[in-house]
Amino acid sequence: MQLARHGEMLAIEARGHSLARRDGIGAAARVGLRDCGLAGDDGTLEQSLAVDDQVVGLAAQLLTKLAHLPPGLEPEQLSTPTAQGDRYDAVDRRMHPGYVGESLLDHPVDAGLRVLPGQITECGQVVHHIAERGSLDQKDAHRRWTEGACRIAESADYSDSALAAACRTHSGLSMKILLTGCAGFIGMHVAERLLARGDQVVGVDNLNDYYDVALKQARLARLSTSAGFRFARSDIADRQAMAELFASDRPDAVINLAAQAGVRYSLQNPLAYADSNLLGFVNVLEGCRQTGVRHLVYASSSSVYGGNQKLPFAETDNVDHPVSLYAATKKANELMAYSYSHLYTLPCTGLRFFTVYGPWGRPDMAYFSFTQAILGGRPIDVFNQGKMRRDFTYIDDIVEGVIRVLDRPPEGVPPHALYNIGNHEPVELMQFIDILETALGKKATRRFLPMQPGDVPATYADISALRQATGFAPTTPLAEGIARFVDWYRSYFA
Numbered sequence: 001m002q003l004a005r006h007g008e009m010l011a012i013e014a015r016g017h018s019l020a021r022r023d024g025i026g027a028a029a030r031v032g033l034r035d036c037g038l039a040g041d042d043g044t045l046e047q048s049l050a051v052d053d054q055v056v057g058l059a060a061q062l063l064t065k066l067a068h069l070p071p072g073l074e075p076e077q078l079s080t081p082t083a084q085g086d087r088y089d090a091v092d093r094r095m096h097p098g099y100v101g102e103s104l105l106d107h108p109v110d111a112g113l114r115v116l117p118g119q120i121t122e123c124g125q126v127v128h129h130i131a132e133r134g135s136l137d138q139k140d141a142h143r144r145w146t147e148g149a150c151r152i153a154e155s156a157d158y159s160d161s162a163l164a165a166a167c168r169t170h171s172g173l174s175m176k177i178l179l180t181g182c183a184g185f186i187g188m189h190v191a192e193r194l195l196a197r198g199d200q201v202v203g204v205d206n207l208n209d210y211y212d213v214a215l216k217q218a219r220l221a222r223l224s225t226s227a228g229f230r231f232a233r234s235d236i237a238d239r240q241a242m243a244e245l246f247a248s249d250r251p252d253a254v255i256n257l258a259a260q261a262g263v264r265y266s267l268q269n270p271l272a273y274a275d276s277n278l279l280g281f282v283n284v285l286e287g288c289r290q291t292g293v294r295h296l297v298y299a300s301s302s303s304v305y306g307g308n309q310k311l312p313f314a315e316t317d318n319v320d321h322p323v324s325l326y327a328a329t330k331k332a333n334e335l336m337a338y339s340y341s342h343l344y345t346l347p348c349t350g351l352r353f354f355t356v357y358g359p360w361g362r363p364d365m366a367y368f369s370f371t372q373a374i375l376g377g378r379p380i381d382v383f384n385q386g387k388m389r390r391d392f393t394y395i396d397d398i399v400e401g402v403i404r405v406l407d408r409p410p411e412g413v414p415p416h417a418l419y420n421i422g423n424h425e426p427v428e429l430m431q432f433i434d435i436l437e438t439a440l441g442k443k444a445t446r447r448f449l450p451m452q453p454g455d456v457p458a459t460y461a462d463i464s465a466l467r468q469a470t471g472f473a474p475t476t477p478l479a480e481g482i483a484r485f486v487d488w489y490r491s492y493f494a
């Protein structure tokens with residue numbers, strides 16, 4: 001029974017391909033060791049618990065059959081059977097815990113134990129450490145580790161996220177995160193993920209009426225069912241309210257997603273951008289500085305690249321020519337964060353999001369308004385005669401990237417990092433419309449129009465820097481993501 005649970009825990013790591021769950025395993029191992037009276041604070045143990053993101057990410061993708069293989073590497077090379085029929089991770093030639101987890105689930109206990117000793121990465125090394133320190137044989141060492149880890153599993157309602165959350169909480173890894181824009185599209189999804197892994201979230205939003213407030217309320221209602229969530233209705237542009245919030249809550253980390261979004265609206269109401277994106281952002285920076293926040297992650301945008309011709313867009317490209325005020329405020333945020341990083345050693349990471357889409361999305365974005373129009377039998381406005389390309393990025397991939405970044409504050413001088421976060425697979429607008437029509441089972445009537453002021457013809461993210469730093473690798477094909485959006489849309493508006 002215990003071993004079955006242990007197997008499940010390992011399998012969760014591999015299947016979940018998420019940092020939260022990965023940390024859950026690491027945390028479980030730590031608490032397991034402590035409970036066994038074998039915990040040490042030596043660096044070797046820490047090292048043995050460390051996980052190589054690239055390896056875990058790749059193995060997880062393989063298990064979910066969504067691998068983007070590194071160039072020159074064939075699938076058969078990645079999983080090399082040995083005489084015993086064990087599977088090894090080709091990247092570091094050691095058996096990956098995910099496979100062990102699967103073995104444990106699929107085999108009786110003894111068979112599971114036979115494949116374990118010395119063969120797996122971090123978990124195997126933990127067992128090895130226990131054995132060495134406690135002068136135990138591998139089998140006893142493994143049993144003791146498992147018992148400790150299972151105690152945590154039993155203390156929670158047993159499910160993937162409950163387990164991960166319990167592990168995180170018990171091991172003191174959980175954080176208090178102040179998340180602005182929590183009732184927004186990306187904010188809600190990020191908050192859900194943080195709460196699921198056992199972090200506390202103080203969510204800030206002013207619930208403005210830029211789009212349907214009922215949708216924001218509905219997102220908030222989802223978050224409010226979680227005990228770790230607290231909502232503070234506040235405007236980030238309100239200096240005093242923000243100073244008080246920071247002082248009373250003293251968050252470990254901050255994720256700033258609150259902003260006046262949308263390129264087109266910035267031509268109509270520029271002052272909304274000045275208030276939320278400029279004044280509001282300084283208030284967030286000040287709050288971080290005053291309370292010694294460990295890491296600020298903030299939203300920038302692909303729109304900073306303006307009409308740049310060179311594709312894909314890379315962080316090293318010149319972005320001094322914004323074609324909308326929205327883009328100018330996002331570029332300003334990057335500069336402001338850099339200066340705080342430089343002056344006050346505040347660790348900051350900016351993320352340039354590329355056209356994020358998915359369930360609970362934003363009604364002002366094309367995929368959402370196209371869906372409304374097509375289902376309502378109205379024509380859709382196709383700008384620039386359809387000659388546009390967008391690097392659509394699915395929300396779950398974005399959340400994965402945000403969490404990976406959050407857990408790795410930059411350590412350079414100054415501690416500031418800036419990454420593109422996109423799908424690295426731009427799609428022609430006309431092809432996008434075809435995909436949407438298929439998902440909806442209904443044809444669109446297209447109304448072709450000229451390019452809109454402030455818009456850009458193409459976006460395409462070079463994501464190699466983020467991949468290098470965190471192992472980030474988006475996995476959701478557009479057709480799948482759009483189908484999920486359409487499912488949500490139909491049920492939400494049913």
Ligand SMILES: NC(=O)c1ccc[n+]([C@@H]2O[C@H](COP(=O)([O-])OP(=O)(O)OC[C@H]3O[C@@H](n4cnc5c(N)ncnc54)[C@H](O)[C@@H]3O)[C@@H](O)[C@H]2O)c1
Nearest residue numbers: 181183184185186205206235236258259276299353355356
């Ligand atoms: N969705 C995308 O494709 C995309 C692309 C590039 C950048 N971004 C950026 O990512 C962030 C999140 O975007 P989103 O798509 O979730 O947008 P969203 O509009 O759904 O979410 C933003 C949330 O912030 C809140 N907000 C706005 N101004 C505020 C203020 N002054 N005080 C408190 N709350 C305020 C809004 O009420 C909203 O709930 C934004 O900064 C946006 O500019 C998004």
